[in-house]
Each structure stands twice: as C-alpha cells, then as structure tokens.
Amino acid sequence: MEKESFFSTRSFGIRIVKALVKTGVIYILFVIFSRILLPLESILNIHESLNAFFYLFLIFVFATEFFKDTVLQHVFSVANSLAVVFYFAYALDTGVLRFSVQQTYLMIDIRFFFSLLIISGILSFAKSLLQSINWASKREERLLNYPIKSL
C-alpha cells in the first residue's frame, strides 16, 4: 500500500488531531499541577519562568507529533530535551525553597530533584540523537533498497 504523502489533506488532518490530543492531555496535566502549586506561588520564584518553559515544551510536543516520521520530528525532539536540560540547569539556583509563616522560617533544598530532571533530560537528549541517527540510516537503507526492489 502506498504511503500517504505528508502534504495530503487527510494526513495533514490526522497529524493535527493527534498532535492536538497529545498536547491537550499534557496541558490538562499541567493545569492540575499548577493548581497544586498555587498555594506555593509566593515561595516558588520560578513560577513565571516555569509557565514560559511549559508553553515552549507544549510547542515542542505539538511539533514533534505533527512532524512524526520526518526529520523535523527528531529536530524538535532533540530541541525539547535540550530545553529541559537548560531550563532545569537555569532553575538550579532557585531550588532552595524558603517558606515564612509568621515567625517561623522553613528551608528545603530540592536541587537534588532538579539534578535528577537534568540527568533525565540528558538521557532523553541521547535517546533523541540515537533515534535521529536510526531514522537517517533507515531512510538511507530504504533508498538503497528501492532500485533492487523495483527490479
């Protein structure tokens, strides 16, 4: 069966719907997460940058899904994992949370968790790179095999 072109109306529509559904699910999860963090808004001084990062993350998720099976999927996937690494590296300084209630002060250092997220981002970056190399080699393989098959 011939593969549908990326630019065909049907394929375009399916890709948009898939990307929207995936982005929508992640957005709902973020809204729930934000509600949980709402009481801590005054303590977490990364709240604004977290929002900005999250919208960028959503754009990457949408783009990765939309451009699935093309080279752009891997480009966005690599960019996404790099964004995670850089964002949490930037936020590392703000990983010391300070609460103040009346005459009581609390300090919790959660930089360890940020470090975990950075390592996870690096692993994702490595995975995305390998996926893109894999995709490129398979594509080359297909191109090399095509004349033989046509014979």
Add this chain to the structure above:
Amino acid sequence: MNVPLRALSWAVRFFWIIAIAFAVTCVYSATLVNVDFGEPRSSHSGDDITLTVPIEFENDGYFNIADLNVTTVIEDSTGNQVSKGSSHWPQISHQRNVTILHNMSFCFDDLLTQEEYLFDDSDLALRSSISFNYADLIPFGFETNTSLPWGAPLSDFTVNTPRYDSHNVTHLRMTVPISFHNRSPYIDVTGEMRVEVFSNRYERLGRTVLSLDTPSNGFYLGEFEALVDRTLLTSGGVINVYLETESFTYGPKVIRFG
C-alpha cells in the same frame, strides 16, 4: 540500533520511576518523623546556669536523618546574647528514636546589671533553629523566633513611705516596709540589702543592712527600722537601696518619698 535505543528508553523510564517514587516516599516518610520537647532541667555551676532540654526524635520514616544541628540563641532587648546552645547529632537511622540533650548555658552577668531585667518582668528573644540532611540528600532547615518570658528577681520591688512612731522626746522610730517578689525561675536572691535614708537636706537619717534569702518564686517582706532625730526630719527625703547578692550587685536604687 534498536537495542541501544530500547535500552535508553527504558533508562529514561526507569529514571523517572525512581525520581517519582523517591519524591513520594520522601514526602510520606517526612510525615512519620516526630519531634517532642521534654521538660527542661536546670543546673548551676558557679555563676552559670545550664538549662538542659531533652529533644526526642522519632524517626519512623524510611530514610536517615543526617547532620542534625539544633541551635538556640537567647538575646535581650538590646541584642546582647544571653545564651547560645548548640547540639549536633551525626545520624539518626530510620526506625530509630534518639533523645538529644540540648544544653543552654546562661550567663546572667550582663543581664543583671540592667535595671529593666532586675525589676521588671520582661521578654527575651529566643531564636531556635534545626537543620539536617533528610535521606542524606535533601538539606532541610527550620527557624523560629519566639519570646521567652523573663521573671525579674526583684519584681514588684516596693519601698513604702516611711512610717513614724514616737520613741521618746528627741527621737522617732522610722519604719520602712520593703517587699519584692522573686519571679526568676533560675536565680535565688541570697545576700544583703543595704538601706540608707536621707532627709531633703541630704542628712542621713538612718542606715541598716537586711539579709536576704528569697528562693526562686519566693516573696520577700522586710522592714527597715531606725531611730531618727526629730530635728533632722524634713517633709520628704531619699531612700537609697544597695543590693549585694550571690548572683548580682546593684545600687543605689534611689527612691524619693514625701
């Protein structure tokens, strides 16, 4: 290529599972840690008083508590340090209870030179902080500022107006009741109180030394008695009080009457 890719995918998933599980168990485990403060005990050594507060840590969580530091600082209203105590415990393993005896050594020498703290009940600023590494990985700090009630050793110090009774033709018997309440839980007022009464012309009408032995939370009621020459009497005068006790020396406290 598929094998390393799959391995990496699993590594990422595994990493996330570990991170989430660790975060959840950390939060839950922290709720299983109980801290109880026991009844403080005081002991004397020379001029210093040591207050020992037992702090019981019940670590029923899943992780160790390392490098536990408890610090208390007590300051007077001018910011002078009255006491500083620090306790350190290297590690409290999980499922273990530990009682730390936190010592605070008080030196009241500076405090008891200030009239404010000798005669008036007041408040001292108490800053306490606890810090530790939870699960050997997450530094945690807690600091609180409270006030510590200070009971003055000469609280409600009252020197009443002299009362005169006839003694003979030339002299009167002067009586001055003196009272105070030792509200300090740490200091016994043991020593001497010298009282001198002067007329308005600053002629001495009488002088006496009263012995003091008022334990903590005790009440003192004494009377100064002197025979006064009728010719020296004026409409008012001055009473000077000097205190020399084991814990402090103070004087004169000048009280005008009439």
